[in-house]
Amino acid sequence: MKAIQDLYAAEYAHCFGCGPRNAGGHHLKSYVDGDRTIAHFTAEACYSGGVPNQLYGGMIASLLDCHGTASAAAFLNQQRGRTPELGLPRCVTASLRIDFKRPAPLETQLTITGALQSIDRRKVWVALHLHAGEQLCATGEMLAIELQEPAQS
Numbered sequence: 214m215k216a217i218q219d220l221y222a223a224e225y226a227h228c229f230g231c232g233p234r235n236a237g238g239h240h241l242k243s244y245v246d247g248d249r250t251i252a253h254f255t256a257e258a259c260y261s262g263g264v265p266n267q268l269y270g271g272m273i274a275s276l277l278d279c280h281g282t283a284s285a286a287a288f289l290n291q292q293r294g295r296t297p298e299l300g301l302p303r304c305v306t307a308s309l310r311i312d313f314k315r316p317a318p319l320e321t322q323l324t325i326t327g328a329l330q331s332i333d334r335r336k337v338w339v340a341l342h343l344h345a346g347e348q349l350c351a352t353g354e355m356l357a358i359e360l361q362e363p364a365q366s
């Protein structure tokens with residue numbers, strides 16, 4: 214199965230967190246998994262926060278940000294009865310609220326999941342969770358918005 218990010222149009226594939234065309238980026242890959250979405254990521258030691266073996270909070274935000282917009286695009290597609298291979302809507306983050314529940318470890322596989330909360334036209338609300346094994350480390354609530362097509366001239 215292709216990752217959601219691998220279906221982004223080339224002109225929208227440069228995101229530092231998940232763009233396949235950003236050579237220096239993190240290349241997060243998100244997948245549809247039944248009625249939710251899932252991604253895995255293992256952070257190298259250089260992404261340390263201030264406390265030993267604790268992942269920098271900005272990286273947690275980045276993981277939720279990228280996985281959330283990918284999830285929103287997939288959920289919008291599902292609502293419209295479209296398969297991803299026909300192209301994805303282009304969603305960006307309008308708001309992202311994060312609760313940091315427990316430290317997330319470095320050099321350990323993290324699992325990020327997304328679940329659809331609701332859709333109202335271009336607006337998609339996604340619930341996000343980040344686990345290390347069974348440990349819930351962070352939750353997020355995202356409002357993603359589908360970009361409008363540029364006006365034809």
Ligand SMILES: CCCCCCCCCCCCCC(=O)SCCNC(=O)CCNC(=O)[C@H](O)C(C)(C)COP(=O)(O)OP(=O)(O)OC[C@H]1O[C@@H](n2cnc3c(N)ncnc32)[C@H](O)[C@@H]1OP(=O)(O)O
Binds near residue numbers: 231302356
């Ligand atoms: C950058 C291009 C990327 C392309 C994407 C594909 C690849 C993705 C790559 C991965 C990316 C990784 C992720 C990243 O890093 S994405 C990068 C971080 N995000 C951004 O830079 C987004 C910056 N913001 C914008 O561009 C605009 O504000 C957007 C496009 C979001 C809306 O401006 P637009 O002019 O289009 O629409 P509108 O203003 O009429 O609003 C529409 C509706 O939404 C409601 N609303 C708006 N904001 C908020 C808010 N904060 N809370 C609550 N509600 C809000 C608003 O009231 C209205 O509601 P309603 O009146 O209709 O009921």
